[in-house]
Amino acid sequence: MLIAYILVKDQLPSVASLKTIQWQTPMQIYSSDGKLMNQFGEKKRIPLKLNEMPQQLIDAILATEDDRFYLHFGVDPIGMGRAVLGQIIGQNKGGASTITMQVARNFFLTREQTYIRKLREIFTAFHIESLLTKDEILELYMNKIELGHRSFGFGAAAQVYYNKEVKDLTLAQIAVLAGLPKAPSTLNPLRSPTRALQRRAVVLKRMLDSGYITTSQYQEANNAPITAKKHGAEIELNAPYVAEMAHQEMIERYGKEQAYTGGYKVYTTTPSKLQVAARNSVMKNIFSYDQRHGYRGAIKNLRSLAGNSQDENSNVDPLTPAEISQALSHVLLYENLEAAVVTQVLENTIEITLKDHEVAMIEWDNMSWAREYINDERQGAAPKTPAEILNYADVIYVENTKNGYKLSQLPDVSSALVSISPDNGAILALVGGFSFYQSQFNRVTQAKRQVGSNIKPFLYSAALEHGFTLATLVNDTPINQWDQSSGTVWRPKNSPEQYNGEIRVKRALAQSKNVVAVRLFRDVGINNVIPHMASFGFSLDDLPRNESLALGSASFSPLEVVTGFATFANGGFLIKPYLIERIEDSFGNIIFQANPEIACEDCDQINNMENSSADINLPFYQNTPQSNHGNIAIQAVDTDTIAKAPTIKKAKRVISAQNAFLMTEALNEAIWGADWSITPGWNGTGFRARTLNRRDIAGKTGTTNEAKDAWFSGFSRHIVTTSWIGFDDHSRNLGQTTSNSNLGKEQITGKEFGAKSAQPAWIDFMEVALKDQPIKPFEQPQNIVSIRIDKKTGKLTNRTDNTSLFEYFTLGTEPTEYVSRDISNEIFNQDKSDTVKDIF
Known part of the structure; x- marks a missing residue:
């Protein structure tokens, strides 16, 4: 043995690293209130302390893998002798590897079948035994061992196979997992339930023979059925766009390998309640827009539209269950959509078959919306019978609503919504499109779209800085300007084409008067307007140097737009949106804490006060250097200073408190402003938000030329939200709709624009966001x-x-x-x- 040790000692690894092992565990992304959004990383592992593992699991491992573990010194002479004898006589007498030797192999060696490798394994096991206690070795083993389906360690295996914590496993389930180390790929209960059952019986018998369980326990567990099913991480919050943003930031921060294996827990700034509200609002608005423009037809027909019905006198071959199952299995599903096949077209209802051969009905009220889609501008006549909408053997999309199954379709239109805190830029909710699984393109951060009249508040703010007031009169009359370079006349028009002559600035913004915006642009001057707009965070490269800028020809992302509006809500400060609030390592230690700049007039004074963080009720902040990932501020943290008193960083003031207040009043007028004592009477373009019954809100509609993009941006004192809708295909506009006689008075008709197309999602979201918030008027500043x-x-x-x-x-x-x-x-x-x- 001494000679053997001398031969291999130079090839032996250092086992000291086992004292400070860092488990390769996946990265998990959470909402601010601890709801799991997603998990990234190939290896699934949930590290546990030995005292967190049930005793029956420990007993099962010892009985199966190494029943003399606590008696030997890393190598079991009895087991070794038994294995050698088996080799000599040609019989399998069991393996010679102890748990300590398996730890040596799993951490430091390969699985090659050579005598030299076995010697290295033995001597490495000796070293491990001299360095660690038996409990420490067993804990390493139970967290390291591969158990199939990318699960490593028993904590992860319990989740993957049973969706449980190890402490909640039954004896039968424990025995299945304890049998996996021998051959996890072939003995796991998902791939081979029969072999798993046989292996479980072996484990239970060894536990019985070792005295770990009674005969009755053995019999009960041995007779239990195999109940394993494959489970992923228990995603508690559907927020894939948010999770992906955090995921990309973590890769940029730590690199892909470390991010995927470091066991980081990433807590975002997004509360689950607001994220759910945002998703529901966007989904509802997308389907509402898509369905009022008409039904584009079934996905396909399994009988090539051979007839509208199927009965005993029809020439159409009846559908078989196998044919239906195969057809449904090939339909891609997104969000709330389910696939179904039409199996009967009746007088007022339609019978459908869903997956697993479930039969359901679609009532007339849940399909009467489906008049024919002709194009984005035209729809067919309202249908009178189900046979005008669907045919036998149609493969369709449906939604399961509280009122039963509803005919649906995969929307063509796209939409996005983002909400942030104007106080520090924390992203409170974000939906980047209809379905992340259909398109991972995040329209909140990656899509730059023309903003239309959403640009006007920033222009009007510039006007207030250069001699105008909310009461200044501006001429609201048509403009006809000859453009010598193009040889055409530029005629910007109001929408609708109504002109009021002289009109006050505040009312002009509330009614979104285009010609007034152009006149203000001219009076203030391009060299004053553009720098002023850039101060709201917009890139100079995105601001065209011509008068079309006054009408919203600039293209910004929704995140850039909501950031600009936040400046009005917070009293004049430019904040930087951020998503990650804190990062914890696999041991729960905070290794990063966000330190955003705060919209705070008295930050310097507060920093000089004792216990300032408690006085202003802010999270823990620390001064740190920053870098940028797109439009998201990424802050590093010095973990050595984590315990120091917080220092609040003040955001840059870009407009005066007076300017911000006056603009907020003007944007409040866009919702609440109206005058029916004159002819013609008028409403602000955002008047539909009055349904929220709150005077402490302000906002602005936005519609681009030809209605290719529609916006609504608005805010209360502590939350700012931007909603956008449009087509990813820039050649399509949002069109218009006529009334559907099958629907009620609440339907949206006419030309699509910001108030009709984008504002409904904003209203639905803000109704939830503001529900429990007291009404808080915007604070009037000095002067x-x-x-x-x-x-x-x-x-x-x-x-x-x-x-x-x-x-x-x-x-x-x-x-x-x-x-x-x-x-x-x-x-x-x-x-x-x-x-x-x-x-x-």
Whole structure:
């Protein structure tokens, strides 16, 4: 033995690393409230301490793999002798490897069948036994061993095969897992239930012989059925776009190999409640848009549209169960859609067969929407019978709703929604498209689309910085400008094409007047407008240097747009969106804590106060260097300073508090502004948001030329949300719809634009987001005054009737001239004995 040791000692590995082993465990992405979004990494492992493993599992391993584990010194002479004897007489007397030797092989050696490798295994086992306790060795073994289906260790195997924690396994299930180390690929209960059953019997018999279980326990477990099924990680929150963003950031931060094997737990800024609300809102809006534009037909027909019905007198061959199953197995499913085959077309209903041969009915109310799709601008007549919609043997998509199965289809249109905190940029909800599994293209961060009238608040903000007020009159009349370079006349138009002559700035924004935006652009000047817009975080390269910018020809991502609007909500600060709040290692230690810049006027003063974090109720912050991944701020952390007192970083102020407040008031007018005392009366373009019954919201619609993109961006004091809808195919516009006589009064008809196409998702989401939040008016900053003005002229007035209103001004910009009122009509109608008094 000494000679053998001398021969191989230089080839022996150092086993000291076992003292500080870091398990290769997958990366897990969580919501801010701890809901698992996704798991990344090939190896599934859930490291456990030995005292976290049930005693019956430990007993099963010892009885099966090494019943003298606690008696030998790493090599079992009895087992070794038994194995050698078996080789000599040609009989299998069992393996010679102890648990310690298996640890040596699994961590340091290969599985090659040579005597030299076996010698290295033996001497490595001696070294391990001299370094570690028996419990430490057993713990390493039970966490390292491969158990099939990419599961390593018994914690992961319990989840993969039974979707349980090890402490919840039955004796029968424990015995199945304990039998896997011998041959995990062939003995696992998913691939070969029969062989797993036989191996389980061996494990149970050894446990019985070793005195670990009683005869009754043995019999009960031995008679139990094999119950294993394959389970993935228990995904608790469907947020694939959020998870993928965090996944990519982790790869950039740590590299792919370390990110996938380091066992990191990544906690995002996204609460599950808001993420669910965002997904539901986007799905509802996509299906609503898609279905009002008509039904594009079945996926295919298994009888080539041979007839509308199938009965005993029909020439159509009846569908077989096997044919239906095969057809359904080839249909790709996304989100809430299920596949079905039409098996009967009846007078008012349709019978369908789903997977597993389940039969269900689609009632008329759940299919009457399905008039024919002609193109994005036209739909066919409303159907009167199911036979006008579907045929026997059609393969279709359906949704299982609370009102029963509903005919559906895979939407053509795309959409996105993103919501952030204006206080620090935390991403609160994000949906990058209809289905991540259909398209991994994240339209929140990767799609730059023309923003249309969503650009106007930033232009109007520039106007307030250059001599305009909310009461300034601007000429709302058509523009005709000859473009000598192109030889054409540029005629920007309002939508709808209504013009009001002189109109106040605030009302012009509320009604989204295009020609007023162009006139403001001209008056402020391109050299003032573009730098001002860039201060909201927009790239100068994305801001065209021509007047089309005033109408939204610039292309931004929804994340860039929502970031810009956050500046109005937080009082004038530019924040940086971020997604990862903290990262924990496999032992639960925090190795990264986000340290975002805060929209905070008094940050410097707060930093000088004791216990400042408690005073302002902020998470733990630490000053750190930063880099950028797209539009997401990535902050590093110095783990050596993790225990130091927080230092709050102040976001950059880019507009004054007064400008932000006045713009917020103007955007509130876009929702709540209206005047029906005049002819024609008017509403703000975002008036549909009044259904939220909150005055503490503000927002702006946006529709591009030819309605290829529709937007709504809006906010309360503590949440900012942008909704977008459009086609990935830039050549398609959102079109228009006519009324479907089968549907009620609530249906959306006419041309598609921001308020009809994008705002419904915003409203549905904000209804959930604001439900438990108290109404919080936007705070009026210093040097803002409120003065009664004449609605028509914007001048001062003493009248208190419907010709006047209160308006906000930055101190020093308020009007000084009173309106001169035309009283000729009053003079004509009054009694001749009356005298005219108090003419203004």
